[in-house]
Amino acid sequence: MAFEPTPDKLIPDLSPREELVLLARCLWREGYNDHLAGHITCALGDGTLLCNPWLITWDELRPHQVIRIDLAGNVVEGDWPVPLGIPLHLALHERRPDVRWAMHNHPLYGTVWADMREAPPAMDQSSALGGGDLTVIDEYDEPVNSLESARSAVARMGDADLALLAGHGVFVVGNSARAVHQRAVALEQRCQRAWYIRAAGGALDSPLPQWWADKMRRSSGENFAGFWEAMVRQELRADPSLLG
Numbered sequence: 001m002a003f004e005p006t007p008d009k010l011i012p013d014l015s016p017r018e019e020l021v022l023l024a025r026c027l028w029r030e031g032y033n034d035h036l037a038g039h040i041t042c043a044l045g046d047g048t049l050l051c052n053p054w055l056i057t058w059d060e061l062r063p064h065q066v067i068r069i070d071l072a073g074n075v076v077e078g079d080w081p082v083p084l085g086i087p088l089h090l091a092l093h094e095r096r097p098d099v100r101w102a103m104h105n106h107p108l109y110g111t112v113w114a115d116m117r118e119a120p121p122a123m124d125q126s127s128a129l130g131g132g133d134l135t136v137i138d139e140y141d142e143p144v145n146s147l148e149s150a151r152s153a154v155a156r157m158g159d160a161d162l163a164l165l166a167g168h169g170v171f172v173v174g175n176s177a178r179a180v181h182q183r184a185v186a187l188e189q190r191c192q193r194a195w196y197i198r199a200a201g202g203a204l205d206s207p208l209p210q211w212w213a214d215k216m217r218r219s220s221g222e223n224f225a226g227f228w229e230a231m232v233r234q235e236l237r238a239d240p241s242l243l244g
Helices: 016-029 087-095 108-115 147-157 177-199 210-217 227-238
Strands: 039-043 048-051 067-070 075-077 101-105 134-137 162-165 169-174
Touching: 016 039, 016 048, 016 101, 016 177, 016 227, 039 087, 048 087, 087 101, 087 147, 087 169, 101 177, 108 162, 108 169, 108 177, 134 147, 147 162, 169 177, 177 227
Parallel strands: 134 162
Antiparallel strands: 039 048, 039 101, 048 067, 067 075, 101 169, 162 169
């Protein structure tokens, strides 16, 4: 039977594996869809991470395909191989054990700004809703499977919640799937709007009041009530068998 939302329960109870799958599918629909590229990790608090596997696209991922790996990148549960670029996540969780969720991919507009080594301002409210500090990292100059390069990039990222990786893509962290989803959606909107404004000859002089921009930057990514839930329901309607 299809899930029927109520004002008190907007989505069914989800396991971390199910959250990871739904995050992947929701973000694929938002433009985080560079073929086989991209990784999502969820730290379980025991020295292991849930991770999407290599060889499966985000829009086809199912809960039983999610693998569990250790902080050295070894599979400890599951049948699928580890994604090639997983050192970025290993370095992140090693350096910042307080971060529970991390996501990397190559969305069109975020990647273009990363390639230009420039962080555009949030030009409207929707583009600012994810919160967090955004930084540009030009420290990823080795193959994606280089742990040394990944550690350098993560060190340069510092305590930022969002990063544009020059020549590579974007990196978003948060303490829940909801937070990473909101931040990733807002980041791509931010990059898209800024690209259109500049292409139209407009100046990237944000009309948002400074107090609002500061408030949004301090946001945990958890404050847009109902947004994550609505997108989860959309995926469950598209694939009613997803949760079994």
